[in-house]
Amino acid sequence: MKDFSLKTLDATALLQAYAEGRVDPLDVTRAHLDEINRQDGALNAYSALSGSALPEAAAQSQARRSGASLGALSGVPIIVKDNLVARGMPAAWGNVELARRVAEQDEMPVAALRAAGAVILGKGNTPEFAVEGYTGNLRFGVTGHPLDPSLTPGGSSGGVVTAVASGMAVAGLATDGGGSIRRPAGYTGLWGLKPGIGTVSRGGGLPQVLLDLEVVGPITRSARDLALFHRVLTGQGATAPGTCRILAVGLLGDAPCDPVIRSRFDATVTQLRGLGHEVDVGALPVDLAPLNAVWSSIGEIGLAHLGRNDPAVLDCAAEKYRAMARAGAGASAVDLYEALTRIFALRETVRGLWGYDAVLMPTAAAMPWPADQAFPAQIDGQDVGPRGHAIYTGWVNAAGVPALAFPAAQAGEMPVGMQLIVDHGGEGWLLGVAAQLDAGQGK
Helix, strand or coil, X not given: CCCCCCCCCCHHHHHXXXXXXXXXXXXXHHHHHHHHHHHHHHHCCEEEECCCHHHHHHHHHHHHHHCCXXXXXXXXXXXXXXXXXXXXXXXXXXXXXXXXXXXXXXXHHHHHHHHCCCEEEEEECCCHHHCCCCCEECCCEECCECCECCECCCXXXXXXXXHHHHCCCCEEEEEECCCCCHHHHHHCCCEEEECCCCCCCCCCCCCCCCCCCCEEEEEECCHHHHHHHHHHHHCCCCXXXXXXXXXXXXXXXXXXXXXXXXXXXXXXHHXXXXXCCEEEECCCCCCCHHHHHHHHHHHHHHHHHHHHHCHHHHHXXXXXXXXXXXXXXXXXXXXHXXXXXXXXXXXXXXXXXXHCCEEEEECCCCCCCECCCCCCCEECCEECCXXXXXXXXXHHHHHCCCEEEXXXXXXXXXXXXXXXXXXXXXXXXXXXXXXXXXXXXXX
């Protein structure tokens, strides 16, 4: 393993090394477990480790030696977010009660990766019920950023991104219900794909508290790995993007955005133009106020429903989530119908993406803040609320369309993420542009 950097090696390069006999899946898995033992005390990315990782890696090693048919991810060590169900471990969701329950089977996306030969190292920490933009909970504590553990890696997929960015996993599987793949990927210099609704099949998992807004997608170190994992999950590949017309939206009304992020946004516009794309800088042609007015009620109603059906889970939850559930229990069917009506209206407004091939936006409005705080109180000197840092992402989930998170070109500072949003069915196009961007950054 001395010829490999666990922090930079992507799955594609690792699979090539396996094929050439330069390294063995069992050795690679042991090295990752050693790295977890060395680093995770400070970072707290993992909420559970799998007891079957080494036997699974040994089986992949034996399959390679015997010439057996191999899956597309044979021997690749990965981490799975702890709101996804994987056999032999709890799907704790940051919750004390769920942490006691061990799953007997995989939910569908996890099963797809395991069937492709991926070795699941363990589960990635998440805020309770995955409804906040940082990563901490009563059961497992706070997850830190791999470059500075005193800062947050974002959320709710903070455990996954911290593990992948620090060398404790090669890639990860996560969820995005309001930006939970894209913002953390942006904070840690990684690539993430939020598929459109229904693109990645789900089933056999935890209850949904965010309606159909939450989807499953991969987090990786490279664009080519993103395409690899998406192909395993869906059977779909990248497509050639050609010359594209992109709307670049750096600000949403008078909402603040950190100057560092604004600077990297401008550099990304220049980068896309350098790749031959036509980029128009302008405003988002939709009023998000109707959605924002009902956004919090969606999670509240979802938690109330969860508590009614599984009261033991909510009984041991943090008080702030019990309060959310109480608020949701006080909502009426008419309130829920109003929220759904606004979501459906947004989906129709976004259809066709106003004649553009894609929309470019930052993944977040704030740089990482103290790890134990749920959100930054200020951005660029202005007071903001709980979703002030997350203004660029939730509407994409409500619209149900795909989005790519990618690292903006850096100049030595903390990573900054950008996202490209496309119309329904555009995942292959996004993966094609991702390949252009990755090559353009000299990787």
